[in-house]
Amino acid sequence: MTKLVNSARGIAADVAAGRTNAVETAKAALARIEAAKALNAVVTVDPARTLADAAAVDDRVRAGETMPLAGVPVVVKDNIWVAGWRVTQGSRLFADFVAPEDAMAIERLRRAGAVVVGIGATSEFACKGVTTSQLYGPTHHPLDPALTPGGSSGGPAAAVAAGLVPLAIGTDAGGSSRRPPAHVGVTGFKPSYGAIPYGPGFAEPFFGLSVIAPIASEVADIALAFEAMAGADPRDPDSAVIAPQAENIAGLRIAFSPRLGLDVAVDDIVADGLASTVDRLSAVGLRIMQRDPVWPAGATEDAIMPLQHAGLAALHGDAFRKDPSIFDPDVARQIERGLSWSGAEVAGALVASAAVASAFAAFLTEMDVLLTPTVPCVAWPLTQLGPDMIGGKPASPRGHAVFTPFVNHARLPAISIPCGADPRGLPFGLQIIARRGQDRTLLGAAQRIEDLLRK
Structure with missing residues (x-):
């Protein structure tokens, strides 16, 4: 497996300066992803769409546009909408779902010049502490394929740790983009609730807890991605303005x-x-x-877990009653428990x-x-x-x-x-x-x- 040798900041600087271009950068990332198929960190690719997006970034660079993430290849977790991409939440219920539009965070990343090169594995509905699903099977730890990278953002975290991309975007409702990075040796950031606008996207079982969470090898790349995505948006009533950095x-x-x-x-x-x-x-x-x-x-x-169970039951209880076998057994148990809570x-x-x-x-x-x-x-x-x-x-x-x-x-x-x-x-x-x-x-x-x- 070829390791990535540049940071998001380095790639953006090279693309902006003409030392490389977004298309060649995207091709290299796609090649690394293909070579690392056994890791099962990236579950969906669309090379034609990726290279078209990269070519559009190169056109913007030639037109003189300044973009903080110009040409940076990004993997996005399989529960965040990316327009035109298959996004499944790791669930057979959504196996054929194609996102009709970008989540606001992805819209902002693309505006900043980032290029989506793949969709990163998640556990079903992002509701397990390991990354496996009936659709895609288990994601492996980059240092030992017999181990898990944790969950639920195990795919994005493993993609960064394996050097496939310098930046990935996960979600975090209980630690899903902090624990996997810790297990694989990279950095994961859970912003304040509302710091990065959430949605449009799938209905959440977590009731005001989940956030968009960047994952990278360095804090500086995390900060770069955060600045590209953060800030209030009238489409998200919970989004908020974030204070400047303390002086001391x-x-x-x-x-x-x-x-x-x-x-x-x-x-x-x-x-x-x-x-x-x-x-x-x-x-x-x-x-x-x-x-x-x-x-x-x-x-x-244990005292707060009924919220997750009840949320899953509210969203998927009817489908569970019709056919429990369509769900990951561990998630099915959570839905069943949620149906029983008063x-x-x-x-x-x-x-x-x-x-x-x-x-x-x-x-x-x-x-x-x-x-x-x-x-x-x-x-x-x-x-x-x-x-x-x-x-x-x-x-x-x-x-x-x-x-x-x-x-x-x-x-x-x-x-x-x-x-x-x-x-x-x-x-x-x-x-x-x-x-x-x-x-x-x-x-x-x-x-x-x-x-x-x-x-």
Whole structure:
């Protein structure tokens, strides 16, 4: 497999300067995708459409147009609308669906000069912590094909990690574009809810939680993509204007919470790696104090999961009743569970979600940035929903996902950057969290931390 050797910023600069062009860049990306078919990270390609789009970018360059993402090849997750492309949500229900228009984020990326070269694999309806579907089968970890890259944005994350493209676009409703990047050793950014306009697209089972999430190898490329996509749009009533970056990034109040204030298991290699990372950052002058958020009684992912189950049941319950076999068995169980929840139980999950959001907001009035693990473990066999053991204890199927969902329920921005690996070379990540609307400050802090860790 040929590895990509340039960043999104480098490609855009080369295309703008005439050192290369968008068509040749797209052809190279398509060749890498073809050579990496066994990875199953990219499930749909349309070379004729891609090369026509690339030729249009070259025409714009020749006409003197300035584009921040000129010619940058992008993989888009299989639940985001890309006009004229087959987009399936990894579901047999949508196996023949062709998106009638671009999602606003994709529209903005294309306006900035990006070229879609493929559709990245997702679990069905983006509702599993591994990336597999009845339509396409499993996506493999780039470092070990017997392992999963996690989910649900495993295809986009694996595509970046394998060097197929410098930039991919996922979604994140509970960690789907932070955990897979952590498992494969790249960077994934979950913006504040509303920072990037959402839709038009598929109806969401997540009720105000899911965001468009860029994935790349470097924070600078993440920031470039974010600036191309961010900003209010009247078509999305939840979209919002995002604050400018804080002037004094070096003076931010930074907390480190080894377990996010939760009673959860973490593998020693991850716990020790995060502690060592924090020590390194403290040694070069960052002001970091250990402090945990204080959560309301009963705050667990189990308390808020009825929202996902009920959302799936509301959207797909009728199809499930007609033919359960058309669904991924793990998703089918979620739909069945959602059909059984009472209105009072779903309302209770909404109350729990709001309590988590309030607790997180209170914590971030005292601190500017919070550091936590992204994942408590490294990647596991792709035949399992999660690892059997974490931290020497038997793990539930969602034990690998404990550090990300509360961020979504609080609508906060968070980013995962690589910070270590186990003896086999399997990566894990550092999650960096900030107040809602402080996306640019978070990206500035992440850039500083990335720079310090690379020294």
